[in-house]
Amino acid sequence: MSTVNRFAALHWTVLVPLVAVVALALSWGRDLAPAAVGVVALCLAGAVLAAVHHAEVVAHRVGEPFGSLVLAVAVTVIEVALIVTLMVDGGSKTSSLARDTVFAAVMITCNGIVGLSILVGSVRNRVAVFHAEGSGGALATVATLATLSLVLPTFTTSKPGPEFSTAQLAFAAVASLCLYGLFVAVQTVRHRDYFLPVGRPARDDAQDHAPPPGRRTALLSLALLVVALVAVVGDAKAVSPAIESGVASAGLPNAVVGVVIALLVLLPETLAAVRAAHRDRMQTSLNLALGSAMASIGLTIPAIALASVWLSGPLLLGLGATHMVLLALTVVVGALTVVPGRATLLQGGVHMVLFAAFLFLAVSP
Known part of the structure; x- marks a missing residue:
């Protein structure tokens, strides 16, 4: 890459997150x-691209x-802060916001x-290859946390409606933290090899063979990653009134707003996962996807x-029958996908049909 191209790449990846944050503040x-x-929507799109770039530098x-853990946790922490802020300020009308957002993320x-x-x-590559041990354990953790x-x-039955009592909510919180902490320990220390990409010796990827960036560059990218993610979530919140009015004028359910915002917030992880899959790093893609669901x-x-x-107000966490069926089918299909450690177009198509069914039922419940 020439000096001019390097300067241009540095210029937009540094400038765009800062501009997006300024747009958020205004x-x-x-x-x-x-x-x-x-x-603001253009700033949001630029911040998404910048977040993916800086996440790849850090990775x-x-x-x-x-x-992949850095990107998943960073996005989720900011997303959680947004959810809590909206729930504290929104009163009873946001009683199901956490449930709807988490389920949409899953x-x-x-x-x-x-x-x-x-x-x-x-x-x-005709067949996508990954470690069944790592992906299977991640899916099992997601299924347990979701259930x-x-x-x-x-x-x-302690409280009427799809609510936890105070003791039940405390137990679910502690169990969630313990499971997530255990998974991170297994992923990064105990069985790290289960979560590394399955190599293909014939692959000649320029990024794979490039020397890792220096510590100063990585720290700068980490800081800009956080800035970009703040801009992504904040700009998504800023355009949400326009989304709400559009959804209302179209006569769609209010839950569609949460789905649209979740799609916008998860764009950095989506782009990073797809780029990793294109480079024959399917395990990295699954780490991003399942790790994000787990962190969420x-x-x-x-x-x-x-x-x-x-x-x-009340805190509604329990899913309805339709969503429980979708969740159960997702777990079963996901298990059948990850257990062999190999997947083809068929498995990818099945998951995409389930995703399309979720979107359709969100619009037409």
Whole structure:
């Protein structure tokens, strides 16, 4: 890469997140005109691309699986902060916001990102290869967390409705943190090799053979990654009133707003996972997808449990029958996908159909 190209790449990846944050500061809490919504949306798209770039720089420095863990946790922490803020300020009308957001994140990651990554990987290499041990353990953790936090509240009897009692919510929070902490320890220390990409000796990827960036460059990218993710989540929140009005004028259910915002917030992980699959790093794609689903539940539920001290309205966590069926089918199909350690276009297509069913039923429940 020439000096001019290097400067141009550095210029936009540093400038765009800062511009996006400025747009966030200027638009926060204001009613935006259509032109302003368009500008904020462009800043949002640029921040997504910048976040993916800086995440890849950090990942190249620290290696896998730490790289995918950094992006998943960073996105989820900021997303959780947004959810808690909205719930504290929104009162009873946001009582189901945590449930809707977490479930949307699980379906987007476990079906949308996984399916799209398998399609991309299998189109290029006919068969997408990954470690069944690592991906299977991740899926089992996601299924357990989702069942404890989103399914059981529908069937408990301590409180009416799909709610946990205070003791039940505390147990779910502690269990979620313990499971997530155990998984991170296994992923990064005990069985790290289960989460490393399965190598192909014939592959000649320029990025794979490039020397890792220096510590100063990696730290700068880490800081800019956080800035970009703050801009992604904040700009998504800034354009949400326009999304809400559009959804209302179209006569669609209010839950569609949460799905759209979740799609916007998860764009960095989606792009990073697809690019990894294109480079024949399917394990990295699965680390991003399943790790994001796990972090979304494992960090959101404890944060909501802590915030419940200040929440005045009910906290609805239990899924309805339709969503429970989709979750169960996702777990079964996901298990059949990851157990062999190899996936083809068929598995990718099945996951994409499940994702399409989730989107369709969100629009037409």
